Amino acid sequence: MTSEPRRPVISNGSFTLNGTRFILTQDPASRTTPDSVVFLKTAEMLALYDQLFERVAPRRIVEFGIFEGGSPLYFAATKDIDLFVGIDLRPRSEIVLGHVKSMGLSEKISLHYGVSQGDRAAVEAVLDAEFGSNPLDMVIDDASHQLALSRASFEIAFPRLRPGGVYVLEDWGWAHWAGAFQQAGGQWHDMPALTTLVFEVTMAMASNPRLISKVEIGSGSWLFITRGEDPIPLGFSLAGTIRNRGKALPEI
């Protein structure tokens, strides 16, 4: 018998799960402590994930960009999953690993620190070691939000999803957000917009819906890309998949 989800009532602010306090915040300076776990998500985004988990029923999950551990700890504690693998550039956090242990989630969570989402050899080594030939059900990219790095991890991980599996691209719309993002010298002002990847994925879907069967877009905060039913080689590239009458897509 599968266990019931153990999701607490969540509103923006904080909630307690298996005796551990989670703090929902948008402050990237916040840190997980022995007393509380920082989670950079909104209650609205978690409600959206609830719907997605119901639809996809993922058991094998990878997230690029785990920050202070909120995401692996929350999903492993509240959803019926087998393994949540986290990959992040930041250094190993003994405090986060302490929560994994104290929440009894050591069998369900495996965290790989010091690995860039764009490092093909390192990411493939992690995925091979953790999953072997078993396909993934869900991948979440909430890491750098930079075009080349995000495209790289998409090309590495998307072929490893099962047909019907979903790749989530979070916060792709930052280039269109108000405030500092629009000002010279503001965050990522001179970087190419991640929107280019959204266009590429959409064009790849139109070029071959058997590789990418659906692209769902709800706001600049999320994009769900559903894997089609055809086999996809591990060396898959978006550029090699898109048909566009020989015309290149300019970066914006």
Ligand SMILES: C[S@@+](CC[C@H](N)C(=O)[O-])C[C@H]1O[C@@H](n2cnc3c(N)ncnc32)[C@H](O)[C@@H]1O
């Ligand atoms: C927005 S935070 C992730 C928030 C987390 N998913 C959550 O919900 O609490 C972005 C994370 O991506 C990581 N990151 C940035 N660039 C990266 C890269 N090239 N490869 C892997 N992780 C990266 C950062 O270290 C940071 O932990």
